[in-house]
Amino acid sequence: MRLPLELSQLLPAVLSLRLWTRKKASSNWPLRRPRSYRRRLYDAALEPMVPKVQNVCRSYKEVIDSIEKLKSSYSAFDMALVQHIREKIKNEGYQVMGICHRLAVKQRTEWLTRNQLRLKGLEFRDYGNRILKKVFEDTPLQSLNDTILVATNAQLFGKDINAIKAIITECEKIDWLTPIAVVYGSRILSISEVKELCKLPSLEDHRAQTVQLLSVPPNELISILNYHIMDTIRILDSIKDQKESPL
Numbered sequence: 001m002r003l004p005l006e007l008s009q010l011l012p013a014v015l016s017l018r019l020w021t022r023k024k025a026s027s028n029w030p031l032r033r034p035r036s037y038r039r040r041l042y043d044a045a046l047e048p049m050v051p052k053v054q055n056v057c058r059s060y061k062e063v064i065d066s067i068e069k070l071k072s073s074y075s076a077f078d079m080a081l082v083q084h085i086r087e088k089i090k091n092e093g094y095q096v097m098g099i100c101h102r103l104a105v106k107q108r109t110e111w112l113t114r115n116q117l118r119l120k121g122l123e124f125r126d127y128g129n130r131i132l133k134k135v136f137e138d139t140p141l142q143s144l145n146d147t148i149l150v151a152t153n154a155q156l157f158g159k160d161i162n163a164i165k166a167i168i169t170e171c172e173k174i175d176w177l178t179p180i181a182v183v184y185g186s187r188i189l190s191i192s193e194v195k196e197l198c199k200l201p202s203l204e205d206h207r208a209q210t211v212q213l214l215s216v217p218p219n220e221l222i223s224i225l226n227y228h229i230m231d232t233i234r235i236l237d238s239i240k241d242q243k244e245s246p247l
Contacts, residue, residue: 096158098167
C-alpha cells in the first residue's frame with residue numbers, strides 16, 4: 001500500500017524527531033550513558049593501586065584563612081611589577097598622584113580618556129589595590145592601604161604641583177572618575193584641602209611665595225647671629241688689648 005505524498009513527506013520528520021527525543025530527555029539534561037567496557041575494565045584494574053581520597057568539607061574559617069593567605073602572598077611576576085612601578089615613578093619624576101574611585105566603562109571610553117588626560121599632563125593608570133599596597137609598603141604612604149585602597153580605584157600621576165588642579169578640573173568632566181585623595185610628595189591631601197588650593201590663581205606662584213616666606217626667618221637668624229658673633233669678637237679684642245697695654 002502506497003502512502004499519500006503528503007504523509008510520505010511528513011514521515012521522515014516525525015522519525016527524526018523521535019530519534020532526537022530518544023537521545024536527550026531534554027535540552028538541559030542529556031541521558032546518562034554507561035562508560036564503555038574498556039574504560040570500566042581499565043578503572044577496575046587501577047582501583048587497587050590508586051589510593052582512595054576522602055573529600056572533607058573545609059570549615060568557614062579555613063576558607064577565609066586561605067583567601068587571606070592568597071591576598072598576602074605575591075608571586076615573582078607581582079614582585080617584578082611592583083619593582084617596575086617604583087622605578088617608573090622615580091624615573092619619570094612623578095610628584096603628584098591622585099587616587100580616584102572608578103566605575104566600569106567600555107574599553108574605548110577608557111582609551112579616549114587616557115589620551116585626553118595625557119594632553120593635560122596626567123598619566124592614567126590602573127594597577128590594582130593589591131599591587132599598590134605592596135608598592136607603598138614601608139613608605140610614608142603606607143597609611144593609604146587600609147583607608148583609601150579598599151575599592152575599585154585608578155591613579156592619575158603628574159610631574160608638578162599644577163597637576164593637583166588639573167586632577168580636580170578634569171575629573172569633574174568625567175562621570176566615571178571621582179577623586180578621593182591626592183598625594184603630593186609624601187603628604188596626603190584630602191579633597192577639601194585640594195579644592196581650597198585650586199581656588200588660588202597659580203599653585204606654582206603660591207609655592208614660590210611659601211618658600212620665600214619660609215626662607216625669611218633663617219636669613220634674619222643668620223644676620224642676628226652674625227651681629228652677636230662680631231660683637232663678641234670685638235669685645236675679646238678689647239680685652240686682649242687691655243691686658244697687653246700695661247706691659
